[in-house]
Amino acid sequence: xxxxxxxxxxxxxxxxxxxxxxxxxxxxxxxxxxxxxxxxxxxxxxxxxxxxxxxxxxxxxxxxxxxxxxxxxxxxxxxxxxxxxxxxxxxxxxxxxxxxxxxxxxxxxxxxxxxxxxxxxxxxxxxxxxxxxxxxxxxxxxxxxxxxxxxxxxxxxxxxxxxxxxxxxxxxxxxxxxxxxxxxxxxxxxxxxxxxxxxxxxxxxxxxxxxxxxxxxxxxxxxxxxxxxxxxxxxxxxxxxxxxxxxxxxxxxxxxxxxxxxxxxxxxxxxxxxxxxxx
Amino acid sequence: xxxxxxxxxxxxxxxxxxxxxxxxxxxxxxxxxxxxxxxxxxxxxxxxxxxxxxxxxxxxxxxxxxxxxxxxxxxxxxxxxxxxxxxxxxxxxxxxxxxxxxxxxxxxxxxxxxxxxxxxxxxxxxxxxxxxxxxxxxxxxxxxxxxxxxxxxxxxxxxxxxxxxxxxxxxxxxxxxxxxxxxxxxxxxxxxxxxxxxxxxxxxxxxxxxxxxxxxxxxxxxxxxxxxxxxxxxxxxxxxxxxxxxxxxxxxxxxxxxxxxxxxxxxxxxxxxxxxxxxxxxxxxxxxxxxxxxxxxxxxxx
Ligand SMILES: Nc1ncnc2c1ncn2[C@@H]1O[C@H](COP(=O)(O)OP(=O)(O)OP(=O)(O)O)[C@@H](O)[C@H]1O
Ligand SMILES: [Mg+2]
Numbered sequence: 086x087x088x089x090x091x092x093x094x095x096x097x098x099x100x101x102x103x104x105x106x107x108x109x110x111x112x113x114x115x116x117x118x119x120x121x122x123x124x125x126x127x128x129x130x131x132x133x134x135x136x137x138x139x140x141x142x143x144x145x146x147x148x149x150x151x152x153x154x155x156x157x158x159x160x161x162x163x164x165x166x167x168x169x170x171x172x173x174x175x176x177x178x179x180x181x182x183x184x185x186x187x188x189x190x191x192x193x194x195x196x197x198x199x200x201x202x203x204x205x206x207x208x209x210x211x212x213x214x215x216x217x218x219x220x221x222x223x224x225x226x227x228x229x230x231x232x233x234x235x236x237x238x239x240x241x242x243x244x245x246x247x248x249x250x251x252x253x254x255x256x257x258x259x260x261x262x263x264x265x266x267x268x269x270x271x272x273x274x275x276x277x278x279x280x281x282x283x284x285x286x287x288x289x290x291x292x293x294x295x296x297x298x299x300x301x302x303x304x305x306x307x308x309x310x311x312x313x314x315x316x317x318x319x320x321x322x323x324x325x326x327x328x329x330x331x332x333x334x335x336x337x338x339x340x341x342x343x344x345x346x347x348x349x350x351x352x353x354x355x356x357x358x359x360x361x362x363x364x
Numbered sequence: 365x366x367x368x369x370x371x372x373x374x375x376x377x378x379x380x381x382x383x384x385x386x387x388x389x390x391x392x393x394x395x396x397x398x399x400x401x402x403x404x405x406x407x408x409x410x411x412x413x414x415x416x417x418x419x420x421x422x423x424x425x426x427x428x429x430x431x432x433x434x435x436x437x438x439x440x441x442x443x444x445x446x447x448x449x450x451x452x453x454x455x456x457x458x459x460x461x462x463x464x465x466x467x468x469x470x471x472x473x474x475x476x477x478x479x480x481x482x483x484x485x486x487x488x489x490x491x492x493x494x495x496x497x498x499x500x501x502x503x504x505x506x507x508x509x510x511x512x513x514x515x516x517x518x519x520x521x522x523x524x525x526x527x528x529x530x531x532x533x534x535x536x537x538x539x540x541x542x543x544x545x546x547x548x549x550x551x552x553x554x555x556x557x558x559x560x561x562x563x564x565x566x567x568x569x570x571x572x573x574x575x576x577x578x579x580x581x582x583x584x585x586x587x588x589x590x591x592x593x594x595x596x597x598x599x600x601x602x603x604x605x606x607x608x609x610x611x612x613x614x615x616x617x618x619x620x621x622x623x624x625x626x627x628x629x630x631x632x633x634x635x636x637x638x639x640x641x642x643x644x645x646x647x648x649x650x651x652x653x654x655x656x657x658x659x660x661x662x663x664x665x666x
Contacts, residue, residue, distance in 0.1 A: 194540070197537065206544050207531060207547065
């Protein structure tokens, strides 16, 4: 499938892959196997969606990529992570940020006691040049005018949508080449989700590749170029986004079309197969 | 009234010392989650290092202090790196025991190097008094207040405006999120210890200079400063200062009015009550506000 195709190009060093993940296995506390051989690729300048139900291992994958696993007593036991074709697994988070990889963590995780401006300064910690900081700051203010209005305010008092924007703005301060977004739509009203989706597209149009982890498949696939479906630590399907959006199984499980109550994408698949046979 | 104001002024000087020590505690606790009982050890180490720089190396006093601060800061950062970093994730009780162990080691190291005898750090400002508006103020107290205020102001400017200060506050609030921004938590820890050691040095110098005398028991100041920290809120640098000043003034007023004689309104307390006064104030305030005056209800830590 696509995953193999894209993974192959990483292994042979052909083509252009910004972020490559091949056969990744991750274990927590040495016993809990959470990723069981995941492969995916993010080409430069693209938006790649990573879909999956609760507990599928999406956040774990991001931690493996950004070097945050050790903080959770997690470890990569197999496979590779590459940036520009070079192995980066095991690097510490600061090195990854400096290498051009930045993330918006699940649950936003803004520094609620700090002002909006100080949150952005913390985001720009690795940027050493004043000019670079200034430029990134102006870009963030351009993308999120609301943050400019609130820059002196304590971040904890922002609304959920504003906090999400702050979290995204903070992650853009190092001017990353790849932005990892972990469920940016979580807990937000549909109209705000739409707004966030538009901004993601805009960030991408400015040249930043995006790996978008989402449970809101409609939103994710409507802006993504390519999508992967993760389930129980495995990629069970991957295809160009329009194809996934049209896929009946995906529709049924993620888009709430058809019968409700299916627990997993696989269940949906076997259930439909059974339905076909019994019909 | 004059007597009252003079007592308050001397209390303010004492409170400034508590504030310096308390600030060190708070900075370390806030960024690393460690309750550092070795803070008093840094106080004496800083004072002895100043003695060494001044008397042995012959540096003038105003240079000896910053040199000692720098060396003590290095020792603090090294202690964090060598000892406490290995304790990350260990139960708080074990970590506290380690810091208590460090306190004894520092005490012993100081007497091993500089001996048991009380040393004289010198008397850079003399025991002179200045008279301001009818008040007799000890020059030493004035200097203590001025230097402590300068050190505390410098800390707050650093903490609020510098890149490292932002990183420290971010790390204190959410360590993982800070690390995800590329902030080095290790550097934040090391800097916190260095700052705590530097302000401890100033406190040690102010205690020992001008007739106080230099001996290894000076670390008792850290135990007396403890109520100030609890009072202000364990994770609030501003609270450490307010707490320090409240405790210092209360203690000094009690000292002034206890015992026997005219105007000793607190005579019924006996002669030594002032030394437990910090704890009395702490207990009373904690009964009303369990998190201290400025503490956060719940200190989040990951
Ligand atoms: N630190 C940890 N130690 C042990 N197990 C963990 C740890 N973190 C996550 N897990 C487990 O790993 C699995 C995958 O978790 P992960 O957070 O990666 O899923 P997710 O796809 O991001 O889910 P969600 O959509 O709910 O955020 C879950 O079963 C979870 O319980
Ligand atoms: Mg998740």
